[in-house]
Amino acid sequence: MAAENNDVMEKVVSLCKRRGFVFPGSEIYGGFVGSFDYGPYGVELANNIKAAWWRAMVQLEPNIVGLDSAIVTHPKVWEASGHVGGFSDPLVECKECNTRSRADHLLEEVGVFADEKMSIEEINQIFDANRDKIKCPKCSKQNFGTVSTFNLLVKTNLGNFKNDWSSDPAYLRGETCQGIYINFKNVLDTTRVKVPFGIAQIGKAFRNEIAPRQYIFRKREFEQMEMQMFVAPETEMELYEIWKQKRLQYYIDLGFKPENLRFHEHENLVFYAKAAFDIEYNFPFGFKELEGVHARGDYDLSQHQKFSGVSMEYTDPYTNDKYIPHVVETSVGLDRTFLAVMSEFYHEDNLGGETRVVLRLPKQLAPIKVAVFPLLKNKPELVAKAEEIFRMLSKEIRAEYDDNSNVGKRYRRQDEIGTPYCVTIDFDTLGENPGLLDTVTVRHRDSGKQERVAISELVSKLK
Numbered sequence: 001m002a003a004e005n006n007d008v009m010e011k012v013v014s015l016c017k018r019r020g021f022v023f024p025g026s027e028i029y030g031g032f033v034g035s036f037d038y039g040p041y042g043v044e045l046a047n048n049i050k051a052a053w054w055r056a057m058v059q060l061e062p063n064i065v066g067l068d069s070a071i072v073t074h075p076k077v078w079e080a081s082g083h084v085g086g087f088s089d090p091l092v093e094c095k096e097c098n099t100r101s102r103a104d105h106l107l108e109e110v111g112v113f114a115d116e117k118m119s120i121e122e123i124n125q126i127f128d129a130n131r132d133k134i135k136c137p138k139c140s141k142q143n144f145g146t147v148s149t150f151n152l153l154v155k156t157n158l159g160n161f162k163n164d165w166s167s168d169p170a171y172l173r174g175e176t177c178q179g180i181y182i183n184f185k186n187v188l189d190t191t192r193v194k195v196p197f198g199i200a201q202i203g204k205a206f207r208n209e210i211a212p213r214q215y216i217f218r219k220r221e222f223e224q225m226e227m228q229m230f231v232a233p234e235t236e237m238e239l240y241e242i243w244k245q246k247r248l249q250y251y252i253d254l255g256f257k258p259e260n261l262r263f264h265e266h267e268n269l270v271f272y273a274k275a276a277f278d279i280e281y282n283f284p285f286g287f288k289e290l291e292g293v294h295a296r297g298d299y300d301l302s303q304h305q306k307f308s309g310v311s312m313e314y315t316d317p318y319t320n321d322k323y324i325p326h327v328v329e330t331s332v333g334l335d336r337t338f339l340a341v342m343s344e345f346y347h348e349d350n351l352g353g354e355t356r357v358v359l360r361l362p363k364q365l366a367p368i369k370v371a372v373f374p375l376l377k378n379k380p381e382l383v384a385k386a387e388e389i390f391r392m393l394s395k396e397i398r399a400e401y402d403d404n405s406n407v408g409k410r411y412r413r414q415d416e417i418g419t420p421y422c423v424t425i426d427f428d429t430l431g432e433n434p435g436l437l438d439t440v441t442v443r444h445r446d447s448g449k450q451e452r453v454a455i456s457e458l459v460s461k462l463k
């Protein structure tokens, strides 16, 4: 983050709204907590983030294949995974204003560690010992009830036509990886993969988060990009270390500053896990989890074997050894990556004596790669040429045509949405200066420098 002030979050949120990246969900109805919509530039950026992840995780990885599994599955999937019984966060309610908060987050704010993996008795003990320090985030009073557990799974009646389906629900998936586990056999039997191999998936997940906050960092409906690698038990930790490093490097290769990323080891491991590290990003509100990298043992496949009765055993084709594969997981939120990208590449600088906001997005992530302007919108010959160039470019790269107000203002707008190049068609393009016939001005976002480029070379130059 280059802007040297601590209100970057406010600036990013305002830019996202002003320029059509992110809108509050259901805004005309007063909003809907934990829900956001991606606008025209937001959906382009989100799609580019997903494409970058898919390229790194599927296209460039010979042993990883893709999947798109159903959002609503057989309810037993969530019993097997442990979500029906145990996917809960510690909830505490303020007796003064009824605001519900996550007890572990309130404790974290006063410097006391607790997490959702602790027993509810343990959290209550820690909470009680610190009541004098903890204030309600809404009314600042210190009158809380006892901490209870709240299950985050979102219930639905899909496929259930009883009038009261709540006792016999299906679930919106709480994470995308269960769809991967239940397709392990299908992928194994229908493709040429051999252990170790991975299955990658991008998709929506739903959690009834008690207190969604920090903008799109914690939503109730969000998107995950997950990869589950199925490995032989004795190679689990070696592959885990490799993936931990690969995933950190991924962000650096995307253009993130290394000092804005760090590993954080989980203090508390679930009973089956061998190791769990988060990759944390230095969000405007501090270092927080961006991605989880986990060594999960054989828990996931064993559970599905137990609940479905279908064998998840793998036979090694070389040694004939039989075992249930262990899992190395990498799991990142699209929305958190989006926020990290906006924060990382948001800059304010001075160009030609003017302060400007510029999103210095890596080219592959920029929503629009090139903007095409006629110098003046009331000169039909300029407009016709600009439209012709726009049509030519838009077949090759994501382009936008802009003839609003003057060129200076168009540059500012494109800087704010992170467009790497602006192309202006002027009278020289049409041959007013014969030496410049069929050339255009290309202006570079980061330096503001301009150069004259032949139309015939434009596509190769911009690509």
Ligand code: ATP
Pocket: 175, 207, 209, 216, 217, 218, 219, 220, 222, 223, 224, 289, 290, 291, 292, 331, 332, 333, 334, 335, 336
């Ligand atoms: P947290 O501790 O912040 O609640 P988590 O450990 O429960 O996150 P995981 O279950 O490991 O998260 O999910 C993997 C990734 O999915 C996270 O690293 C995060 O990027 C993303 N994610 C999880 N919950 C949310 C959410 N409510 N909104 C947006 N992204 C989320």
